[in-house]
Amino acid sequence: MRPSESRPAIVTKKADVLFENQIQDTERLAGQEAVMVTRVGLSIPPGLSFPQWEQAGRRVTNVMNSSAWCLGDWINYGQRRYSDRYRQAVEAVGLDYQTMRNYAWVARRFEAARRRPDLSFQHHAEVASVPVEEQDFWLAQAEAFKWSRSVLRGHVRSARTKIKGPETTEVVPKIVAEAERLERWRSAAAQSEMPLQDWIVSCLDRQADETLVQPADGLQDRTNSARTAASALLLRNPPARPGA
Numbered sequence: 001m002r003p004s005e006s007r008p009a010i011v012t013k014k015a016d017v018l019f020e021n022q023i024q025d026t027e028r029l030a031g032q033e034a035v036m037v038t039r040v041g042l043s044i045p046p047g048l049s050f051p052q053w054e055q056a057g058r059r060v061t062n063v064m065n066s067s068a069w070c071l072g073d074w075i076n077y078g079q080r081r082y083s084d085r086y087r088q089a090v091e092a093v094g095l096d097y098q099t100m101r102n103y104a105w106v107a108r109r110f111e112a113a114r115r116r117p118d119l120s121f122q123h124h125a126e127v128a129s130v131p132v133e134e135q136d137f138w139l140a141q142a143e144a145f146k147w148s149r150s151v152l153r154g155h156v157r158s159a160r161t162k163i164k165g166p167e168t169t170e171v172v173p174k175i176v177a178e179a180e181r182l183e184r185w186r187s188a189a190a191q192s193e194m195p196l197q198d199w200i201v202s203c204l205d206r207q208a209d210e211t212l213v214q215p216a217d218g219l220q221d222r223t224n225s226a227r228t229a230a231s232a233l234l235l236r237n238p239p240a241r242p243g244a
Helices: 023-024 050-081 086-092 097-109 122-128 132-147 149-166 180-193 197-212 219-232
Strands: 009-012 034-038 041-042
Touching: 023 180, 050 086, 050 097, 050 122, 086 097, 097 122, 122 132, 122 149, 132 149, 180 197
Parallel strands: 009 034
Antiparallel strands: 034 041
């Protein structure tokens, strides 16, 4: 690498304390322009070379990936230590509660020693619902063969289909939703890079795992989650009333 294409410095401007330790080594280097990280985006110097620009992207991605783990661990600590107040804190700092619950669920499924730094948080999320042995197997495969999140998802889905077989599947009642809600689901599925049907199934699996495997959230949280899920799924063919 030529001197003019050395690693770019990434420094914070009014950065959150949470990430200070992650970017201590990104302070401005003597005589070198820096990519500035602010609360509303990046400030990129106009003369940045391609290798510098690429490396900056890698470093920003690392911070983003680490932040999901950090937030998940933060939520889990609050649930254990301040079960009656942690949700108030989440709302006070301006975080989306359901997103934080998702981060927390994945973080609970992987203790720190089992998290693979060369794989993204989303890689881990893809296998969070399977048994621990399968989690380790699939993450090892993804790491060895440098699979993307989407490729990992495809392999896991294919393997589970072969194990279960088509004869074990059932058709669930059709879901009826307002156009606005359906559009939100489609947007969320697209952002997750998943077909809508697979996204819905993953959400149901995640909620089932959280309810059945992790009861520590408290009865009130589980009750609220159940009510939310019930209101979201409007069945076209409700069960017949007794005696009908």
